[in-house]
Amino acid sequence: MKSFLGFLPVIVFFFACSNQSQNSNNSQAEINSLKNEFGKYRQEKDNNFKTADWSPLTPEDKLAFNGLPYFEYNVSYRYQLRIHTYTNMDTIEVPGSKSGDLRKAVPFGYFEFKREGQNQRLEVWKMMPRTKEGESHLFVGFWDATSDKSTYAGGRYLDITEVRPDVY
Numbered sequence: 496m497k498s499f500l501g502f503l504p505v506i507v508f509f510f511a512c513s514n515q516s517q518n519s520n521n522s523q524a525e526i527n528s529l530k531n532e533f534g535k536y537r538q539e540k541d542n543n544f545k546t547a548d549w550s551p552l553t554p555e556d557k558l559a560f561n562g563l564p565y566f567e568y569n570v571s572y573r574y575q576l577r578i579h580t581y582t583n584m585d586t587i588e589v590p591g592s593k594s595g596d597l598r599k600a601v602p603f604g605y606f607e608f609k610r611e612g613q614n615q616r617l618e619v620w621k622m623m624p625r626t627k628e629g630e631s632h633l634f635v636g637f638w639d640a641t642s643d644k645s646t647y648a649g650g651r652y653l654d655i656t657e658v659r660p661d662v663y
Contacts, residue, residue, distance in 0.1 A: 521570050521573075526570050529568065529570060529573065530568045533568045537562070537563075537565055540563065541560075541562040541563060544557075544560060544562075544563065545557050545560045551593055574606075574608055576606045576607075576608055577606075578603075578604045578605070578606055578619060579604050579605050579606070579607065580603060580604035581602050581603060581604050581605075583602075584601035584602060584603065584621070585601065585602075586599050586600070586601050586623070587599075587600055587601070587602075588600070589620070589622075598622055598623070598625065599622075599623040600620045600621060600622050600623060600634070601620065601621045601623070602618065602619075602620060602621075603619045603620055603621040603633060604618075604619045605617060605618050605619055606619065606635070617635050617637055618635070618636075619633050619634070619635050619655070620633070620634045620635075620636070621633055621634075621657070622634045631657065632654050632655065632656060632657065633654070633655040633656070633657050634652060634653070634654060634655070635652060635653040635655065636650055636651070636652045637650055637651060637652070638650040638651075639651070
C-alpha cells in the first residue's frame with residue numbers, strides 16, 4: 496500500500512519570515528523568480544522519483560515515468576508564517592512510500608493562517624533520519640477540496656527544511 500507520500504501533485508507553499516501575512520503585493524519580477532525556483536524544485540523532485548533508491552516507483556514504472564502532475568504556481572498560496580512549536584514530542588511511526596516502510600516522526604508544531612476568511616491550521620511533523628548520516632526534515636500533510644478528485648485521495652504534503660528561530 497502506498498501512503499500519501501507517493502504520487503502526489505504538489506501545490507507549493509513557501510513559509511518564510513516571522514509575520515503572518517499573505518504575500519499579495521509581489522512584483523512581476525519576484526513572481527517570475529518564485530516560479531523559476533518552483534520549476535527547479537519540480538525538476539529535482541521528478542528526477543529523484545525516477546532515479547533515487549527511496550523512490551516509491553518500481554523499476555518498470557521508473558522507465559515510463561515522465562514527471563508528476565503539478566498545479567500551476569499560484570503566488571496567492573505563498574504565506575509568511577511563524578511555526579508554533581510543541582513542547583511534548585513523543586515519537587510515533589508513520590507509513591512511508593513503500594509497503595512495509597515505517598518512519599519515525601514526532602509532532603513538531605503547527606502553522607495558523609487565514610485563507611479566504613477561514614481560519615486554517617496545518618500540523619507539522621518532524622521526520623527523523625533513517626540512517627546515522629541522514630537528516631531530519633519537517634513534513635506538513637493536508638487534505639483539501641482537490642483530495643480524491645484531481646489529486647491523490649490520501650492528501651498532499653510539503654517537505655520543509657527546519658530553520659531557527661522557527662520562521663518559514
